[in-house]
Amino acid sequence: MTQSRLLRRIVDPVRRLYAGDMPEPELWSRISDVLEAALADPELKAAAWDWPKSHDRTNNRYTNLLFYEDPDFGFVINGLVKDETGRTPVHDHGHAWVAYGLLEGAETVLRYRDPAGSTSVLEPDEEISLAVGEVDLVPPWTFHAEQAETERTVAVMVRSARVGKFAHRRLNPDTGETHDHPGPHQIPYDL
Numbered sequence: 001m002t003q004s005r006l007l008r009r010i011v012d013p014v015r016r017l018y019a020g021d022m023p024e025p026e027l028w029s030r031i032s033d034v035l036e037a038a039l040a041d042p043e044l045k046a047a048a049w050d051w052p053k054s055h056d057r058t059n060n061r062y063t064n065l066l067f068y069e070d071p072d073f074g075f076v077i078n079g080l081v082k083d084e085t086g087r088t089p090v091h092d093h094g095h096a097w098v099a100y101g102l103l104e105g106a107e108t109v110l111r112y113r114d115p116a117g118s119t120s121v122l123e124p125d126e127e128i129s130l131a132v133g134e135v136d137l138v139p140p141w142t143f144h145a146e147q148a149e150t151e152r153t154v155a156v157m158v159r160s161a162r163v164g165k166f167a168h169r170r171l172n173p174d175t176g177e178t179h180d181h182p183g184p185h186q187i188p189y190d191l
Contacts, residue, residue, distance in 0.1 A: 006047060007068055007191045010038045010077055014158060018073040024160075025139075028097045031158050032135045035101040039133045039156065047191060048103055048154045054081045054184075062088060065189035069162055076162045079189065080155040082107075086148040090171040091181065092141050097160040100146075101135040105153030109136050112143035112171060122173045143171045162186060 013034045017027055038044060054063045065079035082105075090112055100109075110124035130136055130146075138144060146155075163183035170181045 004191050006038075006041065006044050007077065009041065009044075010034060010156075010158065011068055011070070014075060015070065015073065018070075018075065024097060028099060028137055028139075028160075031097075032099040032101075032137045035099045035156065035158055036133065036135045039101045039103050039135070044156070045103060048079070048081075048156075051079055051081050051154065051189070053083055054079075055083070055086055062184040063187050064157070064163065064184040066162070066186040067189060067191040074161055076159045076186075077191075078157040078159060078163075078184075078186070079191075080157065080184075082146075082148040082153045082155075084148055084151045086146075086153065088146050090143050090145045090173055091183075092143050092169050092171075093138065093159065093163065093183070094166050094168050095140045095161070096163065096166075097140060098138040099135050099158045100130075100138060101156050102130050102132055103154040103156050104132060105148060105150035106131055107149055107153050107155075108147045110145045110147070112145075112173060114141065114143060122171070122176055124173075141169075143169070 017030050068077040107130045109128040111126040113125050164186050167180040168183040169178045171178050
């Protein structure tokens with residue numbers, strides 16, 4: 001994966017923030033600000049025009065475009081493209097923080113409380129409407145699902161760790177049951 005000027009606009013400030021050795025909630029709030037600024041870049045929007053759709057319907061698994069994995073701090077930058085049918089299963093990202101920024105389209109994010117052994121139907125605790133240029137900061141172990149509300153949505157994410165290297169959980173909101181899942185498959189892709 002080459003490191004384009006567009007990618008450096010996210011990588012360099014995030015590396016500086018990591019080097020600042022601040023508490024994670026503050027670090028990730030500031031990383032969200034970096035991502036929000038990057039989402040306003042018309043060159044990034046133009047670059048995303050031909051990114052491939054990220055849903056493997058056959059295996060009911062999303063894929064992420066992997067733009068960058070930091071060799072020192074371990075954070076990654078991903079892309080995700082959905083069509084109007086795109087809805088992720090209810091899931092968490094394990095121990096990872098995620099800044100999820102919308103570059104194109106509109107989505108609804110549903111947040112669920114941790115069921116802690118519940119065997120009953122769970123309703124979302126929070127519903128967030130996400131528009132172009134907005135960032136949803138998802139703390140570790142937070143169950144959520146994203147639903148595309150437009151014909152095409154494009155997201156750029158900064159994650160504290162590369163998914164696929166550790167277990168995530170999926171939640172069945174109809175039963176409250178959870179199970180481990182490897183998370184989205186990572187496809188190296190030049191930005």
